[in-house]
Amino acid sequence: MPKPSDxxxxxxxxxxxxxxxxxFPMMILLRHTSFLVYCDNSYLQAGQAMLQLDFHALGMRTxxxxxxxxxxxxxxxWIWFAQSLLGMAASLMIFDMVFRRTxxxxxxxxxxxxxxxxxxxxxxxSSVMSEALTSFLLVSSFWxxxxxxxxxxxxxxxxxxxxxxxxLTALTRPLMVCLVPVYYCFLVPPxxxxxxLQREFLKRTLYFALPATLGIMGxxxxxxxxxxxxxxSTRSGGNLMDQVDAYVELAPxxxxxLRDAWIxxxxxxxxxxxxxxxxxxxGDVVAEMQRRTGKTEAQTSHEFAAxxxxxxxxxxxxxxxxxxxxxxxFWGAPTRDEIEWPQGNTFSLGEFLMTLIGFLxxxxxxxxxxxxxxxxxxxxxxxxxxxxxxxxxxxxxLWVSAFAAFTEFGExxxxxxxxxxxxxxxxxxxxxxxxxxxxGPTPPTVGGQRCSPDGTEAPD
Numbered sequence: 001m002p003k004p005s006d007x008x009x010x011x012x013x014x015x016x017x018x019x020x021x022x023x024f025p026m027m028i029l030l031r032h033t034s035f036l037v038y039c040d041n042s043y044l045q046a047g048q049a050m051l052q053l054d055f056h057a058l059g060m061r062t063x064x065x066x067x068x069x070x071x072x073x074x075x076x077x078w079i080w081f082a083q084s085l086l087g088m089a090a091s092l093m094i095f096d097m098v099f100r101r102t103x104x105x106x107x108x109x110x111x112x113x114x115x116x117x118x119x120x121x122x123x124x125x126s127s128v129m130s131e132a133l134t135s136f137l138l139v140s141s142f143w144x145x146x147x148x149x150x151x152x153x154x155x156x157x158x159x160x161x162x163x164x165x166x167x168l169t170a171l172t173r174p175l176m177v178c179l180v181p182v183y184y185c186f187l188v189p190p191x192x193x194x195x196x197l198q199r200e201f202l203k204r205t206l207y208f209a210l211p212a213t214l215g216i217m218g219x220x221x222x223x224x225x226x227x228x229x230x231x232x233s234t235r236s237g238g239n240l241m242d243q244v245d246a247y248v249e250l251a252p253x254x255x256x257x258l259r260d261a262w263i264x265x266x267x268x269x270x271x272x273x274x275x276x277x278x279x280x281x282x283g284d285v286v287a288e289m290q291r292r293t294g295k296t297e298a299q300t301s302h303e304f305a306a307x308x309x310x311x312x313x314x315x316x317x318x319x320x321x322x323x324x325x326x327x328x329x330f331w332g333a334p335t336r337d338e339i340e341w342p343q344g345n346t347f348s349l350g351e352f353l354m355t356l357i358g359f360l361x362x363x364x365x366x367x368x369x370x371x372x373x374x375x376x377x378x379x380x381x382x383x384x385x386x387x388x389x390x391x392x393x394x395x396x397x398l399w400v401s402a403f404a405a406f407t408e409f410g411e412x413x414x415x416x417x418x419x420x421x422x423x424x425x426x427x428x429x430x431x432x433x434x435x436x437x438x439x440g441p442t443p444p445t446v447g448g449q450r451c452s453p454d455g456t457e458a459p460d
Contacts (some may be wrong), residue, residue, distance in 0.1 A: 007105035008096075015095050015109055019088045019116040023125075036076050038127035042235070047074050058222045059234040059298060063129040064172040067103045076128075083125040083132040090114035090136045093143040094425050100146065102432050111428045115421040119357050124417055130173050134418040137169040138396075142422060146389060159187070159207035166214030174239075175415070178403040179396060182393040186392050192451070214343050227298045234297060237304030238282035240411040243326070244311040245281070246274040247318045260306075261285050261292075277409065312317070312406075319406070327405035330364040330416050331369055365416065368423045372398050386430075393426050 025027040042060055047069035049057035071420075072078035086228060095112035099105055124131035148158045162183065187208055188201045216232065224230040237387070239250070241262065251259040264283035268350075270276055282304075289300045312319045372394035378385045387395070397419050404415045 007100060011093060011099075011105040011109045012092060015092060015112045015116070016088055018113060019091060022117050023084045023088075023122070034126055036080075037123050038129050038315060040128055043069060043128050043130070044074055055226050059227045059229075061235070062171045062174050062232050063219060064168050068133060069128065079128060080126050086122055086132050086136040088116060089126050090139040092422055093139050094421055096398045097143060097146050097425060098429055098432075101429050102436075104432070107428075107432060111425060114428070115424050118361075118420055118424070119157040120361065120417050124414070129414070131414060131417045134169060134173050134176065135140055135421055137172060138418055139163055141165045141169070142389065142425075143391070145186075145392070149388070153271035156203075157205050159204055160211055162187075163208040163211040164215065168210045170216050171219055171232070174236070175400065175404055175407065175420075176385075177232065178399060180216070182392075182399055183397055184208060186388075186395075226437050227296075229298055229302055235282075237308065238279065238286075240308030240312075241282060241304050241409045242278040243289050243322055243407060244308045244319070245409065246322055247311060248307075249313060250315060250318075251307055251311060255310070257292075258289070258303060258307050264288075309378060322409065323405040326409045327401055329409075329413050330404055330414065332365045332413060334358075334362070361420075364423060364427065368397070370429055371426075390426055390430065393422050397422070419430050 030408065043066055046058060046061040046063075046066035049055075049060075050063075050066055050070040051074075068082060069079060072082050091112045094115045098111045099108035121132075123133070124135075129218060136405060144158060144162050144165065148155065166176075166179055166183050169179060187204050194451070197376045220230050220232055223232070223234065227234055245262075245266070248259055248262050262285050265288060266274070266278070266281045269280045269284050270278070285304075286300050287298055289295065290297065293300075295303075296383075375386055375394045376389055379391065397416075400419070401416070407417070
């Protein structure tokens with residue numbers, strides 16, 4: 001069997017070439033247009049504020065993704081190109097992770113291509129949305145961990161880089177703030193409690209928490225100084241109202257102005273529907289409230305956040321029902337349009353392919369969810385069925401899905417998109433472990449170490 005050093009570089013080059021060729025025709029075809037699949041203008045506004053050094057407008061979005069847009073001078077073609085590079089770089093890190101675990105370059109190339117050319121990944125690379133950058137940062141965090149897992153005691157630089165990566169992820173998408181405690185518990189296991197006070201674990205806490213805390217809290221402090229609110233974003237009211245949109249009519253009279261304005265805007269924008277994303281409703285009602293009261297967007301958002309929190313606290317069963325719907329949507333629950341029978345006797349090849357791709361993506365998510373839920377009793381009963389990296393991936397995805405369900409409704413299912421590459425990586429490497437474990441010629445590895453038949457690390 002050839003040495004890993006003889007195989008890695010050629011297959012990595014093939015991965016990059018194929019990934020580039022798959023993206024190149026569409027970029028050339030649309031190089032003179034401003035075509036974007038999805039576009040959130042609030043990101044463009046925040047990027048424009050950065051270019052103009054308008055500090056008061058920066059708080060509407062966390063700064064990392066608008067900074068990328070500003071670097072691209074807000075040009076759609078440049079944004080697409082930059083996000084395509086991020087997608088190809090993430091697939092290369094996946095390739096490296098799979099190669100070091102399996103020792104099989106061709107299989108690692110296959111996994112890397114699946115990650116690189118997933119339709120949802122390509123869609124959000126050609127959009128002004130934060131999914132592509134968030135996915136790159138999540139994959140980077142796992143790549144850092146797998147590189148360091150077999151190096152003995154974690155180095156200071158590794159801990160600092162991991163903390164910085166998580167901070168950048170949280171400052172790309174505020175939802176990802178919930179990742180900080182999960183990664184911290186991975187680095188500093190909370191059980192038994194006495195270990196936390198040991199010198200080594202205190203060092204890990206310091207070097208990880210320093211960049212993570214300073215980055216996130218520093219940005220919140222910036223928002224407090226500029227806009228008067230200690231939060232990652234001044235748009236938190238919109239996210240929380242999305243979750244309570246279905247029962248906003250139950251708000252008491254002290255919220256009458258906000259409640260009635262929201263209901264009227266919902267009727268104008270969504271035709272009164274409560275089962276769609278309420279971003280458009282929020283933009284409409286904020287403009288209306290600013291016209292009526294003269295308050296800033298940040299002040300209006302703060303008032304709507306107070307209304308949403310009141311409804312969640314005083315109507316917990318309705319909150320749980322809405323959270324259940326959001327959680328199922330995170331995991332690919334079909335929309336009403338997807339479960340309806342096609343109208344007419346014929347439908348196009350494109351419609352068939354998109355339906356098929358959506359079906360396959362839902363099945364992949366379902367398999368991953370089953371394994372993630374199975375990992376919970378495995379942890380409780382100390383069963384070493386999965387590797388530490390797999391347990392981390394399960395914990396991160398389950399925790400984010402639950403956190404998103406209570407903070408954003410997520411009707412469009414895009415919240416799971418940043419995890420697609422990690423989901424594919426976990427499922428395909430786990431499949432390799434199970435297939436080769438019964439005595440195959442190439443024992444699976446984790447960072448260069450052999451695995452036991454169940455896929456956990458085993459000493460030589």
